[in-house]
Amino acid sequence: SIMRGGGACAVVGAVKGVRNPIELTHKLLLHQSQGLLSLGRIPPLFLCGDGARLWAENNGVAICHPDKLVTDSSKEIYLDHISRLDNVSCKEDEPVIKRFKSDNQKDDLQL
Numbered sequence: 001s002i003m004r005g006g007g008a009c010a011v012v013g014a015v016k017g018v019r020n021p022i023e024l025t026h027k028l029l030l031h032q033s034q035g036l037l038s039l040g041r042i043p044p045l046f047l048c049g050d051g052a053r054l055w056a057e058n059n060g061v062a063i064c065h066p067d068k069l070v071t072d073s074s075k076e077i078y079l080d081h082i083s084r085l086d087n088v089s090c091k092e093d094e095p096v097i098k099r100f101k102s103d104n105q106k107d108d109l110q111l
Contacts, residue, residue, distance in 0.1 A: 002029050010045060015052035016066040024052065024061045031059070 001011040002025050010029035012021050024047075032043045047055050057063055 002026060004029070008032060011047070012052050013046075013048040015048065015056070017053055017063050017069070018056050019062040019064055019069070024056045024059075027059050027061060028055070 001009060002022070003009040008029060010025045010032065012018075012025045012028065015021060015024065018024050028044065028047060032045065034043070037043055044055070053063065
């Protein structure tokens with residue numbers, strides 16, 4: 001989120017594949033300063049998810065595949081932590097974390 005004097009603010013959240021979410025937020029803030037849209041509509045203040053990504057694409061913000069935002073090192077650390085969690089139990093033979101697969105994603109985690 002970005003806030004500036006006079007009550008102007010812009011917020012972006014849960015957007016995949018945007019290299020620099022602050023750049024997207026800044027463009028959103030600049031877009032608001034242009035005034036009302038057609039028919040007196042106010043410009044967006046908060047964008048999230050697929051809508052934020054679409055707005056970014058339409059407004060010249062750099063987009064990439066989400067996998068490009070994860071380094072090999074961070075992925076290795078993540079997988080190491082997941083394997084450690086697999087070996088921890090709360091009670092007898094009750095795992096802390098369960099893995100499951102869905103049709104849309106490779107590995108989802110459920111706590």
